[in-house]
Amino acid sequence: MPKIVMKFGGTSVADLDRIRNVARLVKKQRDAGDEVAVVVSAMSGTTNHLVKLCNDLNPLHDTAEYDVVVATGEQVTIGLLAIALQSLGTPARSWQGWQIPILSDDAHSKARVDSIDGQKLLAAMARGETPIIAGFQGVTADGRVTTLGRGGSDLSAVAIAAAIKADRCDIYTDVDGIYTTDPRVVPRARKLEKISFEEMLELASVGAKVLQTRSVEMAIKHGVRIQVLSSFADKPGSLVVGEDEIVEKLVVSGVAYSVDDAKVTLRRVADRPGVAAILFGRLAEAHVNVDMIVQNLGADGTTDMTFTVGRGNLAQARVALEDVREALGYQEVLTDPAVAKISVVGIGMRSHAGVAARMFKALSERNINIQVISTSEIKVSVLVAAEYKELAVRALHTCFGLDGDEPPAAGEGQ
Numbered sequence: 001m002p003k004i005v006m007k008f009g010g011t012s013v014a015d016l017d018r019i020r021n022v023a024r025l026v027k028k029q030r031d032a033g034d035e036v037a038v039v040v041s042a043m044s045g046t047t048n049h050l051v052k053l054c055n056d057l058n059p060l061h062d063t064a065e066y067d068v069v070v071a072t073g074e075q076v077t078i079g080l081l082a083i084a085l086q087s088l089g090t091p092a093r094s095w096q097g098w099q100i101p102i103l104s105d106d107a108h109s110k111a112r113v114d115s116i117d118g119q120k121l122l123a124a125m126a127r128g129e130t131p132i133i134a135g136f137q138g139v140t141a142d143g144r145v146t147t148l149g150r151g152g153s154d155l156s157a158v159a160i161a162a163a164i165k166a167d168r169c170d171i172y173t174d175v176d177g178i179y180t181t182d183p184r185v186v187p188r189a190r191k192l193e194k195i196s197f198e199e200m201l202e203l204a205s206v207g208a209k210v211l212q213t214r215s216v217e218m219a220i221k222h223g224v225r226i227q228v229l230s231s232f233a234d235k236p237g238s239l240v241v242g243e244d245e246i247v248e249k250l251v252v253s254g255v256a257y258s259v260d261d262a263k264v265t266l267r268r269v270a271d272r273p274g275v276a277a278i279l280f281g282r283l284a285e286a287h288v289n290v291d292m293i294v295q296n297l298g299a300d301g302t303t304d305m306t307f308t309v310g311r312g313n314l315a316q317a318r319v320a321l322e323d324v325r326e327a328l329g330y331q332e333v334l335t336d337p338a339v340a341k342i343s344v345v346g347i348g349m350r351s352h353a354g355v356a357a358r359m360f361k362a363l364s365e366r367n368i369n370i371q372v373i374s375t376s377e378i379k380v381s382v383l384v385a386a387e388y389k390e391l392a393v394r395a396l397h398t399c400f401g402l403d404g405d406e407p408p409a410a411g412e413g414q
Helices: 016-031 046-057 063-070 072-087 119-126 152-163 197-205 213-222 275-285 311-323 347-351 355-364 386-399
Strands: 003-008 035-040 092-095 102-104 113-116 130-134 137-139 145-147 168-173 194-196 226-230 238-241 254-258 261-270 290-295 302-310 332-336 339-345 372-376 379-385
Touching: 003 016, 003 152, 016 035, 016 072, 035 072, 035 119, 035 152, 046 063, 046 072, 063 072, 063 145, 072 092, 072 130, 092 119, 102 152, 113 152, 119 130, 130 152, 152 168, 152 213, 194 197, 197 213, 197 238, 197 254, 197 339, 213 226, 254 386, 261 275, 261 311, 261 339, 275 290, 275 302, 275 311, 290 372, 302 311, 311 332, 339 386, 355 379, 355 386, 379 386
Parallel strands: 003 035, 003 168, 035 130, 092 130, 102 137, 168 226, 194 238
Antiparallel strands: 102 113, 137 145, 226 238, 254 339, 261 302, 261 332, 290 302, 339 379, 372 379
């Protein structure tokens, strides 16, 4: 029998009616002859509420205790969904991360999955039971609860699909697929039938909210095919597959944006070997991810260094920078959270020159100043003032010929 992992996000389980709807979808998949494992997020808004409680008590809280608090949201959902399935006559049992177990490292609030033993889940499925698994949760080797970072339920689902050798991992959400950009910003955004793992990884890493970055990395590593589809509309979704399955390789497949970053500038840093190693080594020790990096040409023995961090990690970054102030000898730290990262992504860039030039020209024609630039083989990203986010996305979507003939129906892709 085919094995399918079905993952449902917070909006799909936002209330009891939606949980009943999810139960019907799971039963329908089972009735089609598939063995099914289900991964769910916390009910919509629950995690934000739990995070706020921690931050209101102490913005620099102990992340191990933070995990204890925020991991509870998924526990509620798995119990409710199991009850809903049982009421439909479908055998189901809830599973928390530690019960499987989903073993992770001890980087609390953003733990990485080390391993999953799928044997207990496979045994439950062989008995005809549907496992309902708490996404987002892990457990350390010494038994402490961890969470896998925002969007971690996607990672849980893909990792479980790999562990049980599932034929596909279906990610149900409030959109009916993967679009060329956010249809709320560009109504004529087009839904993609297929997108490569590499393109999806880049889009996820630069702000597309459809899939979590590490879930795509996991899918690439284990060859897990992913389908993104709606839990509210009976429509075909979008497949994330290997590049060899992509017939039409667009120069640019999507435009993504992120307002989750903050710009940090260190003024008059000592311009000598080893400074960057000290700076970014300390940030790494503090589990602060750094993205775009620019260093100005040194003068008078000093230089300016600019980089971006997650806005939610800005407080931790400031503490880390203060720890190395004497070693770096910088004059001051400037921060700007009012920025947006705009990116264009496409595997067609490998064989087409001039993508960056077209991008910069489109932005300059609208008087949008570029603050920082970063590139990869299939991506170009720029940092601009947050107030220009939507204008920049619309300009680039049109510039690269991604506008569809008709806008999606009302509410579609929202």
